[in-house]
Structures are given as structure tokens and as C-alpha cells.
Amino acid sequence: xxxxxxxxxxxxxxxxxxxxxxxxxxxxxxxxxxxxxxxxxxxxxxxxxxxxxxxxxxxxxxxxxxxxxxxxxxxxxxxxxxxxxxxxxxxxxxxxxxxxxxxxxxxxxxxxxxxxxxxxxxxxxxxxxxxxxxxxxxxxxxxxxxxxxxxxxxxxxxxxxxxxxxxxxxxxxxxxxxxxxxxxxxxxxxxxxxxxxxxxxxxxxxxxxxxxxxxxxxxxxxxxxxxxxxxxxxxxxxxxxxxxxxxxxxxxxxxxxxxxxxxxxxxxxxxxxxxxxxxxxxxxxxxxxxxxxxxxxxxx
Amino acid sequence: xxxxxxxxxxxxxxxxxxxxxxxxxxxxxxxxxxxxxxxxxxxxxxxxxxxxxxxxxxxxxxxxxxxxxxxxxxxxxxxxxxxxxxxxxxxxxxxxxxxxxxxxxxxxxxxxxxxxxxxxxxxxxxxxxxxxxxxxxxxxxxxxxxxxxxxxxxxxxxxxxxxxxxxxxxxxxxxxxxxxxxxxxxxxxxxxxxxxxxxxxxxxxxxxxxxxxxxxxxxxxxxxxxxxxxxxxxxxxxxxxxxxxxxxxxxxxxxxxxxxxxxxxxxxxxxxxxxxxxxxxxxxxxxxxxxxxxxxxxxxxxxx
Numbered sequence: 001x002x003x004x005x006x007x008x009x010x011x012x013x014x015x016x017x018x019x020x021x022x023x024x025x026x027x028x029x030x031x032x033x034x035x036x037x038x039x040x041x042x043x044x045x046x047x048x049x050x051x052x053x054x055x056x057x058x059x060x061x062x063x064x065x066x067x068x069x070x071x072x073x074x075x076x077x078x079x080x081x082x083x084x085x086x087x088x089x090x091x092x093x094x095x096x097x098x099x100x101x102x103x104x105x106x107x108x109x110x111x112x113x114x115x116x117x118x119x120x121x122x123x124x125x126x127x128x129x130x131x132x133x134x135x136x137x138x139x140x141x142x143x144x145x146x147x148x149x150x151x152x153x154x155x156x157x158x159x160x161x162x163x164x165x166x167x168x169x170x171x172x173x174x175x176x177x178x179x180x181x182x183x184x185x186x187x188x189x190x191x192x193x194x195x196x197x198x199x200x201x202x203x204x205x206x207x208x209x210x211x212x213x214x215x216x217x218x219x220x221x222x223x224x225x226x227x228x229x230x231x232x233x234x235x236x237x238x239x240x241x242x243x244x245x246x247x248x249x250x251x252x253x254x255x256x257x258x259x260x261x262x263x264x265x266x267x268x269x270x271x272x273x274x275x276x277x278x279x280x281x282x283x284x285x286x287x288x289x290x291x292x293x294x295x296x297x298x299x300x
Numbered sequence: 301x302x303x304x305x306x307x308x309x310x311x312x313x314x315x316x317x318x319x320x321x322x323x324x325x326x327x328x329x330x331x332x333x334x335x336x337x338x339x340x341x342x343x344x345x346x347x348x349x350x351x352x353x354x355x356x357x358x359x360x361x362x363x364x365x366x367x368x369x370x371x372x373x374x375x376x377x378x379x380x381x382x383x384x385x386x387x388x389x390x391x392x393x394x395x396x397x398x399x400x401x402x403x404x405x406x407x408x409x410x411x412x413x414x415x416x417x418x419x420x421x422x423x424x425x426x427x428x429x430x431x432x433x434x435x436x437x438x439x440x441x442x443x444x445x446x447x448x449x450x451x452x453x454x455x456x457x458x459x460x461x462x463x464x465x466x467x468x469x470x471x472x473x474x475x476x477x478x479x480x481x482x483x484x485x486x487x488x489x490x491x492x493x494x495x496x497x498x499x500x501x502x503x504x505x506x507x508x509x510x511x512x513x514x515x516x517x518x519x520x521x522x523x524x525x526x527x528x529x530x531x532x533x534x535x536x537x538x539x540x541x542x543x544x545x546x547x548x549x550x551x552x553x554x555x556x557x558x559x560x561x562x563x564x565x566x567x568x569x570x571x572x573x574x575x576x577x578x579x580x581x582x583x584x585x586x587x588x589x590x591x592x593x594x595x596x597x598x599x600x601x602x603x604x
Contacts, residue, residue: 049515052538052575067334170535172477173513179478207535232535236354236560237369257538263335264536264569270340271373271565 035284037070038063038265039163039229040203040254041103043094044076044087046168048175051076051258056098059258063102066266071102072163072287074133078108079168084119092127106133106163109155111147112140117154124158130291131161133203137183138168144187152191153298156198161294164188164200167207167232168259182207188226189219199294200226201287203254207232221249227290229254230282231265239282240272247278252287343374345568345585348471348506349532349556350378352405359383359401360408366560367412373564375557379589380405381416381444381471388484389448392426395419399434406439414593416442416471421455428462435468441596442469451488452495460500467595469504471530472496475512490517497524504592506554509533514540518547525552528592531584532556536566541574541584550580554589 041063043056053059063071073095078087088107095103107123109116109132123129132155141148143164155162167182174180185202192198205217205228220226227250230239243249255265274282347370354369356362363380370378383401387394395418402415417434419427434440443463445451451472463470474490477483490511497505503526510529511517514537521527529544529552544553557567571584590604597604 049537049539052542169537172475172482173534173537174478176479234561234563234566236366236557236562236564238563259538261536261538261570261573263573264563264566266335267340267373267565267569267572268563270335270337271369271563273372 036067037284037287038068038255039072039252039287040256041071041073046076056094060100072106073103074106079135079138106131110139111151120154133163137180152195152198156298159295159297162200165203166205170208186216192223197298199290202228204232231256237272340374344376346377346589347375348379348554350380350559353384353560359404363405363409379414382418392423415440416444418444420448435466444471446473447484447487449486452492460503471506473508490520494520497527506530528552530556533558536570545576550583553584555585
């Protein structure tokens with residue numbers, strides 16, 4: 001994907017305002033109290049390899065060591081388990097028990113399962129989650145599927161931010177028994193047209209094969225309601241280059257840890273020369289704005 | 301190569317060790333935060349795998365841009381090869397042109413860059429001539445082989461033999477895409493590199509990308525003590541550096557980035573974030589590559 005081309009035709013994206021910090025989130029002395037949000041961390045185990053750190057407290061300790069004040073956690077178990085209700089409950093419990101005021105659980109809903117709508121309700125009402133993390137490629141539904149449209153609408157009604165894990169693992173190295181292509185995001189713009197206040201965050205959308213054509217991604221950028229994490233953004237000075245091409249691009253910090261080494265995302269902040277406002281947007285304010293917008297619900 | 305420039309940079313490197321040893325209290329090894337810009341700049345890493353694909357009017361200008369970014373994260377020396385545009389099966393004219401770009405870079409950047417000559421074994425005579433032009437009679441110190449032909453073919457034997465005479469290291473791209481079913485026709489697997497290593501057991505070979513699918517690639521090269529694993533390229537998947545150290549020993553593992561397509565940061569991060577000792581990180585980030593290149597550099601009167 002040509003990243004410059006990706007954003008060339010995108011309209012100027014809305015400036016994001018600093019929103020109030022989430023209650024209970026920890027602040028870090030290591031960063032002088034500045035908010036630092038990691039939008040993509042994981043609990044649970046990936047089926048084809050052992051992931052480190054192996055425990056939730058160890059993950060939290062690692063994040064805090066690097067100044068992360070808030071991390072949005074999904075559960076790897078929810079990718080393939082059919083009992084997603086249990087996976088979400090375990091995620092919520094682990095974040096509450098071992099999250100150290102840092103972890104925010106993002107539950108999963110699989111709209112191909114019977115009575116999936118109740119899972120949206122449970123995530124919002126019982127677990128008090130702020131967002132969902134979806135796996136369309138592993139759970140085999142397209143973003144043009146009416147069930148996804150309904151899910152996006154329900155999540156928005158429930159004031160949940162929707163994350164879509166476009167990919168988790170480079171398809172070149174997947175175990176053949178678990179081979180899936182990245183989610184095709186071509187249908188997402190149409191879905192956003194139908195749910196005009198929905199906010200979506202794409203995770204790993206820059207991974208190897210990419211999430212779609214430049215035209216598709218430009219169209220998504222023009223909605224001003226789609227953000228991308230940088231975990232899989234590559235190229236020397238990649239963040240800086242992308243922001244040069246599109247100064248208002250909605251990039252958020254995501255590490256994909258512990259599947260990826262946390263330091264790989266962290267060092268990207270040093271490899272690119274960023275203006276203070278760009279750095280703040282990447283480290284927290286874009287993510288905070290996405291969450292705050294979602295929390296306003298469908299009638300904002 | 302401009303020896304004065306080279307030695308100047310070497311002196312700077314001596315003053316700035318790759319990592320800072322632990323102080324008496326808090327850990328301060330390579331993995332310990334906070335990562336400040338100033339601390340990263342002192343890292344002193346040697347990168348085994350770079351392409352000068354950054355924008356610029358001339359090869360040297362492109363290199364200037366790449367070095368500016370490398371400086372931010374402490375990449376001190378860069379092995380450079382294969383100037384764009386990429387050609388899977390380049391004609392002799394095309395690989396000579398690519399090498400001319402690297403020669404132009406070395407004229408300006410010999411203090412920071414090591415050149416590897418790009419060859420195509422499908423043109424054995426022309427490849428040997430180019431090897432002589434750029435390494436025997438020029439400033440380059442290694443060979444880059446990409447995806448023109450599988451590296452287990454006999455066509456590589458005269459190139460490996462001549463490389464040994466010149467103390468030139470061979471960097472062979474390898475990948476296992478979808479367990480090898482997705483490879484390009486001429487794209488080598490790490491198993492094929494192992495075959496080459498069996499025929500040339502004393503030749504130092506670098507297994508580019510550690511085979512791509514590292515869990516398989518590292519096993520394939522494990523028995524061959526002169527085959528080194530380049531960590532460059534591919535996503536920074538947790539555990540793979542630990543795996544490489546466990547299976548090969550840290551002395552056979554090299555930091556490489558595959559810049560500019562890949563980020564220095566993401567690739568350095570996998571080494572800095574790995575659960576291995578500081579001593580092993582120093583080997584991987586610099587000392588192994590320095591030792592590997594030393595014979596070729598000595599032939600050119602350069603001590604590192």
C-alpha cells in the first residue's frame with residue numbers, strides 16, 4: 001500500500017480535543033504524569049505459540065514500566081472459542097483483579113453465533129465495557145454482512161467503541177490449519193454511512209498485505225470516524241511519513257503486545273520526529289477522543 | 301573506502317558502548333526504560349540488512365536521509381545492498397547499475413555504510429566479474445543474493461568459492477511463505493540454504509529473514525555452524541529472538557532491519573524487548589556482525 005496515496009485524497013480530519021481522563025486510570029511517574037494509551041494489548045493465549053509475558057500482572061508491570069497509563073485489552077480466547085460469554089467474563093474479571101487500574105476490557109461479539117445480540121448487552125451492562133474488539137476474518141463474516149451492520153448499530157446504541165482486528169498474524173507465517181486473510185474493509189464505509197455516529201478503530205491495518213486498496217482507505221479516512229493503530233505500521237520513520245502525507249490522520253498508539261514485542265511500537269515514537277501536538281495525539285488524545293465520542297452514543 | 305572517515309566513526313563507537321551496564325540500583329540494561337532519545341542515540345547498533353530506498357535525488361542523498369533516521373534510534377553502521385528499483389531476476393546490466401548506486405553511496409558514506417554486491421547466479425560469468433569489480437577491486441565486503449534462483453543450485457558454487465577467497469560474507473534472502481507454497485519461483489527457503497551450507501561448510505552465510513517463518517527457518521539452519529540468522533524483516537513477533545538464541549546460540553544471531561521497507565524501530569524493539577541477557581543483546585546488536593565482517597575489512601586495511 002502506498003501510504004502517501006492512502007491519505008492523499010482524504011479530507012482533513014477533525015482535530016481531536018483532549019478529553020477528561022477515564023476514572024481510575026493510573027498515571028505514570030515515568031512519563032511525568034502524561035497520559036499514554038495503548039489501544040491494543042491482549043490477555044489469553046494465542047493457539048499456535050506461547051506468548052510472553054504469560055500472566056496479566058506481568059503484562060501490566062511491563063506496560064507500566066514503559067509509562068503506559070491505560071491499555072485496552074482483548075482476549076485471544078475470544079477469537080476461536082464459541083463460548084464467547086465466558087471469554088468476555090474472564091477478560092473483565094482479569095482486568096478488574098489484575099489490571100492495576102491500567103487495563104480496560106474490550107469484549108468480543110461474534111455475530112454468526114445464535115443470540116449474539118445478548119452478548120452486546122452483557123458487555124455493556126454487566127461488564128461495563130467501553131468497547132468491543134471484533135475478528136471478522138477468523139469468525140468468517142464480511143463487513144458487508146447485515147449482521148455486522150446490526151452489530152455496529154447496537155454497539156453504537158450501547159455507547160461502545162468498535163475495534164476491528166484487521167489481522168493478527170502475517171498470513172505468510174500462519175499455521176495452515178488457521179490460515180485467514182486480513183479482513184477486507186472495503187464494506188466498512190457503507191456500514192458507517194448507515195450508522196452515522198459509529199466510531200471504528202482498525203487494528204493492524206498496515207500488516208503486510210494490508211486492509212484494502214488505497215481508494216478504500218482514503219474513503220474511510222474521509223469519514224473522520226476511523227482511526228488506525230501503529231502496531232503494524234512499518235517503514236523507516238513510518239509514523240512521521242504518514243503524518244506528513246496526512247497531518248490530520250487519526251493514528252493511535254497500539255502495540256499488539258504481547259503478540260509483538262512492546263518495544264517495537266514504543267521505539268517508533270523515537271524513530272519519527274513528531275510535533276508536540278502530533279505526539280500527544282498519538283500517545284493519547286486521538287484514542288481518548290474515539291472513546292469519548294463513542295460514549296456520547298447515537299444521538300450526539 | 302575512506303579510511304579516515306571510517307576510523308573516526310569507529311572511535312565514536314568506542315566512546316559510546318552499545319549498552320550501558322547496570323548501575324548499583326535500578327536496572328539500566330538494554331531493556332530497561334525509560335527510552336529517551338539521547339539514550340537510544342548511543343545504542344551503537346550495526347544493521348546487517350538495509351536498502352537505501354528513502355527518497356532523494358542521488359544515491360548519496362537517499363543515504364543521507366536514511367542515516368538521519370538511523371541516528372535517531374542508534375543504528376551506527378548499515379550494511380547496504382540492492383538499490384531500487386527491485387528486479388527479481390536482474391540482467392547483468394541491471395545488477396551493475398544497482399551496484400553502481402551502492403558504490404556511489406560508499407564514496408560519501410564509508411564511515412557509516414558497508415556495501416554488499418548484488419549478484420544473479422543465473423548469470424554466473426557476469427556475476428563473478430561483478431564480484432571482482434566491487435569486492436576484489438572495490439570497496440564492498442559482502443554479497444547479496446535475492447530471489448533470482450534457488451540457492452541450492454550448483455550455479456552458486458563458484459560464487460561461494462570466490463567469496464571465500466575474498467573473505468566476503470554472503471547474505472542470502474530466504475523465506476517460507478505459507479510453508480513454502482507461496483514462494484516466488486526463484487525464492488530460496490532456509491532448507492535450501494542449509495543444502496548450500498552442507499556443500500560449503502566453512503563459508504559464512506547469512507540466512508536473510510531467518511527464513512521468514514522463523515520457527516521453521518531456525519530449525520533448518522541449526523546444524524550449520526557457519527550460518528547466521530538475520531532477524532530483519534517480518535513482524536516483531538514475541539519469542540522469536542529468544543527462540544533464535546536458544547536454538548543457535550546468541551553468537552549466530554544478527555540484528556538486521558530490512559530498512560527502508562521495515563522500521564528500524566520495530567526491528568530493534570524485538571532485540572531490546574527480548575527476554576535474553578544484556579550480553580547476548582550486545583552480541584546480536586553489534587559484536588557478531590563486527591566479527592563476521594572483520595576479515596573482509598582487514599583485507600582493505602580497516603580494523604574494527
